[in-house]
Amino acid sequence: MSQRKHLPSIHVPHHKNTAACETVTMPVPDEVSISMSQNIGAPCKPLVAKGDYVKVGQRIGDVEAFVSAPIFSSVSGTVKAIEQVRGSMGGFETHIVIETDKKQEVSEEVKVPEINSFEDFVKAARDSGMVGLGGASFPTHVKLNPKNLDECKYLVVNAAECEPFITTDNREMVENGQDVIDGMKMIMHWLGLERGYIGIETNKPDAIANMKRLIEQNEIKDMEVVPLPSSYPKGAERVLVYEVTGKTMNAGVLPAQLGVILDNVSTIGVMAEYMKTGMPIVRRRVTVDGDAVTEPKNVFVPIGTRIADVVEFCGGYKKEPRKIIMGGPMMGRATKGDDSPTMKNTSSILCFSQEMAEVKEETACLNCQRCHTACPFGLMPSIFADAYERKDVDTLNRFNVMQCMECGSCSYTCPARRPLSMTNKLAKMMVKEASK
Amino acid sequence: MDKKFHTNLIVSSAPHIVTESDTTRLMGTVILALVPAWAASIYIFGFRALLLSVVCVFSSVLFEYLYNKFMNRPQTVGDLSAALTGLLIAFNVPSNFPFWQAVIGCLFAIVVVKQLFGGIGRNFSNPAITARIFLFISFSASMSTWPLTRLETATDAITGPTPLAILAEGSTDQLPGLGTLFLGFHGGSTGEVCALALIIGGVFLIVRKVISPVIPCAFIGTVFVFALIATGSLHMALFHVLAGGVLLGAFFMATDYVTSPKLPLGQLIFGIGCGIITMSIRLFGSYPEGVSFSILLMNICTPLINNLSYKFYLKEGGAKNGK
Numbered sequence: 001m002s003q004r005k006h007l008p009s010i011h012v013p014h015h016k017n018t019a020a021c022e023t024v025t026m027p028v029p030d031e032v033s034i035s036m037s038q039n040i041g042a043p044c045k046p047l048v049a050k051g052d053y054v055k056v057g058q059r060i061g062d063v064e065a066f067v068s069a070p071i072f073s074s075v076s077g078t079v080k081a082i083e084q085v086r087g088s089m090g091g092f093e094t095h096i097v098i099e100t101d102k103k104q105e106v107s108e109e110v111k112v113p114e115i116n117s118f119e120d121f122v123k124a125a126r127d128s129g130m131v132g133l134g135g136a137s138f139p140t141h142v143k144l145n146p147k148n149l150d151e152c153k154y155l156v157v158n159a160a161e162c163e164p165f166i167t168t169d170n171r172e173m174v175e176n177g178q179d180v181i182d183g184m185k186m187i188m189h190w191l192g193l194e195r196g197y198i199g200i201e202t203n204k205p206d207a208i209a210n211m212k213r214l215i216e217q218n219e220i221k222d223m224e225v226v227p228l229p230s231s232y233p234k235g236a237e238r239v240l241v242y243e244v245t246g247k248t249m250n251a252g253v254l255p256a257q258l259g260v261i262l263d264n265v266s267t268i269g270v271m272a273e274y275m276k277t278g279m280p281i282v283r284r285r286v287t288v289d290g291d292a293v294t295e296p297k298n299v300f301v302p303i304g305t306r307i308a309d310v311v312e313f314c315g316g317y318k319k320e321p322r323k324i325i326m327g328g329p330m331m332g333r334a335t336k337g338d339d340s341p342t343m344k345n346t347s348s349i350l351c352f353s354q355e356m357a358e359v360k361e362e363t364a365c366l367n368c369q370r371c372h373t374a375c376p377f378g379l380m381p382s383i384f385a386d387a388y389e390r391k392d393v394d395t396l397n398r399f400n401v402m403q404c405m406e407c408g409s410c411s412y413t414c415p416a417r418r419p420l421s422m423t424n425k426l427a428k429m430m431v432k433e434a435s436k
Numbered sequence: 437m438d439k440k441f442h443t444n445l446i447v448s449s450a451p452h453i454v455t456e457s458d459t460t461r462l463m464g465t466v467i468l469a470l471v472p473a474w475a476a477s478i479y480i481f482g483f484r485a486l487l488l489s490v491v492c493v494f495s496s497v498l499f500e501y502l503y504n505k506f507m508n509r510p511q512t513v514g515d516l517s518a519a520l521t522g523l524l525i526a527f528n529v530p531s532n533f534p535f536w537q538a539v540i541g542c543l544f545a546i547v548v549v550k551q552l553f554g555g556i557g558r559n560f561s562n563p564a565i566t567a568r569i570f571l572f573i574s575f576s577a578s579m580s581t582w583p584l585t586r587l588e589t590a591t592d593a594i595t596g597p598t599p600l601a602i603l604a605e606g607s608t609d610q611l612p613g614l615g616t617l618f619l620g621f622h623g624g625s626t627g628e629v630c631a632l633a634l635i636i637g638g639v640f641l642i643v644r645k646v647i648s649p650v651i652p653c654a655f656i657g658t659v660f661v662f663a664l665i666a667t668g669s670l671h672m673a674l675f676h677v678l679a680g681g682v683l684l685g686a687f688f689m690a691t692d693y694v695t696s697p698k699l700p701l702g703q704l705i706f707g708i709g710c711g712i713i714t715m716s717i718r719l720f721g722s723y724p725e726g727v728s729f730s731i732l733l734m735n736i737c738t739p740l741i742n743n744l745s746y747k748f749y750l751k752e753g754g755a756k757n758g759k
Contacts, residue, residue, distance in 0.1 A: 321445065334446065335447070366556070421449065
């Protein structure tokens with residue numbers, strides 16, 4: 001791959017403290033709470049009722065809509081309640097609360113899918129319950145079924161993992177590299193893609209070495225590892241597509257429209273596991289870290305396990321937790337309490353003490369334009385912030401606020417501690433509202 | 437449920453981590469970059485230069501503190517911007533400048549130029565530069581009485597005129613050599629004399645990415661080219677770069693974030709404008725020096741320059757990744 005100019009990026013501390021921590025499986029908790037809103041698109045409807053006995057891998061939530069993915073029970077036990085809970089996004093979600101019997105009986109529904117055609121493959125992808133495990137939780141089968149399949153030539157695997165702290169993709173490649181390769185092979189075979197690229201930041205030398213070794217061992221000619229600079233946000237969809245293929249894309253454009261199928265590395269690895277074993281996504285690898293956690297670890301967590309149970313497995317809190325983030329510190333969401341359950345896209349649980357949780361006081365803008373130079377797309381967040389305050393939709397549109405992907409680089413670099421990423425989000429909502 | 441959950445957590449918008457660099461650190465870095473020039477000025481002009489800068493810094497911080505106190509505004513002396521303004525005012529007046537006049541200059545800079553327009557981030561012109569012009573007009577006698585440097589121990593001279601003043605009088609044979617200008621042993625404002633120290637500070641700021649090199653390069657480059665064309669002599673072109681306040685202005689005052697354009701194209705126009713106005717005043721105007729006027733005038737043009745550069749920025753699609 002020829003050397004091309006990189007998009008602007010920022011240096012954030014990596015904090016990859018758990019990069020060498022082999023993933024351990026936590027015991028089944030007494031209770032899980034499985035959300036029916038675990039993907040972008042339509043939320044699922046519960047398929048079970050209170051009092052039903054469910055088994056591991058049993059489909060407990062699904063919906064007719066195209067952009068959706070089914071949800072499976074991660075435990076065996078009895079449905080204790082189906083309740084409305086305020087989720088971390090602010091709205092109400094349906095949760096199925098299951099009291100576990102710890103037997104982990106496997107459902108009869110779990111069987112290896114038979115794949116003879118492209119249609120079978122897409123159906124199997126949906127039946128695996130896969131969504132983007134990197135955090136976006138976009139249903140995988142939708143990505144694998146683009147309208148312009150004939151034009152798609154490349155598979156780009158997102159293994160950049162540019163968020164600080166998180167090491168789950170790294171562990172997937174180190175522990176489960178063969179599944180990733182097999183998953184890539186399957187996708188490239190059924191979608192008729194020409195070439196596969198695995199984009200990995202250079203701060204993950206073990207993962208790069210392992211993937212290169214496996215490609216060589218399997219004598220694969222049409223895949224390659226693309227080392228990326230270790231700077232944020234190389235794992236953002238539009239940044240990664242540019243860094244790997246040189247193609248530029250605007251907000252709202254799907255990679256498939258540029259002939260690229262893009263998926264997260266863990267998503268591909270876990271999906272390949274399903275194709276081999278028939279077990280859909282019922283657990284996921286979670287990085288547990290932060291200065292309030294006693295033993296930072298990578299843990300296989302049954303989906304629906306409450307944060308408090310996961311942290312307890314990691315030795316509990318060593319300091320009073322004041323902020324708990326699901327996902328990375330740059331784009332993850334702060335949750336309101338540690339009773340929140342883990343979901344398919346919970347790549348990490350970060351527990352910060354008061355010292356790290358404190359929201360710094362905002363001071364006046366100095367016009368230093370660090371936000372502008374940090375922005376991968378060269379946007380001008382300081383102008384957005386002013387225009388948002390004035391409710392000036394015209395200026396927001398003129399300066400392309402809708403191109404913002406909310407990566408948080410502007411807020412991170414701002415010496416005046418202005419929450420620019422937040423004002424960008426609010427400004428985008430204002431623009432959407434105005435165009436209605 | 438018998439387990440106790442933590443449900444009183446802090447919820448805020450991402451990102452949840454921020455860089456360590458903040459306003460205080462940026463201002464501190466600029467002050468640090470001024471230390472070589474400050475040390476040089478104390479060496480060249482003696483103890484009075486140190487005393488003057490202490491008076492200016494102290495009174496600037498005090499005025500900022502009192503203004504915020506009386507106006508019930510959040511206290512901003514901690515961000516070091518007032519201290520920086522005070523130091524720059526001291527740099528911009530002769531080292532034998534009367535203290536009471538210097539204090540009035542600080543009052544003008546902090547209260548009138550900065551705070552009355554909304555405080556840090558809202559002023560339209562650089563407070564230190566505007567205060568210098570204010571003092572120049574109000575106390576022109578004190579502002580053009582230059583002390584002797586430690587090398588000029590002649591008994592018959594009581595003041596050491598600046599190189600630019602000598603040039604304006606037309607006595608080119610008495611001009612100091614480029615070496616003297618570079619090291620700073622000549623008449624001038626407290627902080628502007630030692631070119632070497634100012635270049636060290638300016639390069640430090642560029643390397644630390646506190647300032648972008650666009651404005652200083654455009655400013656100094658324009659002065660050099662303008663002088664080269666106007667005088668036809670390489671020696672005089674270098675003379676104009678090293679003499680007077682060009683280096684101090686280009687590295688430390690024209691690059692003030694608040695009062696300079698946002699985009700590189702705007703900064704280029706700004707720097708070239710500063711250079712042209714400076715040289716026009718020096719060669720064709722009635723004042724020997726034009727740096728402060730040039731920066732003030734370009735500060736005023738900044739919103740217009742911004743609008744112009746936005747047009748080019750948006751023509752390119754704005755976002756770099758856009759089609």
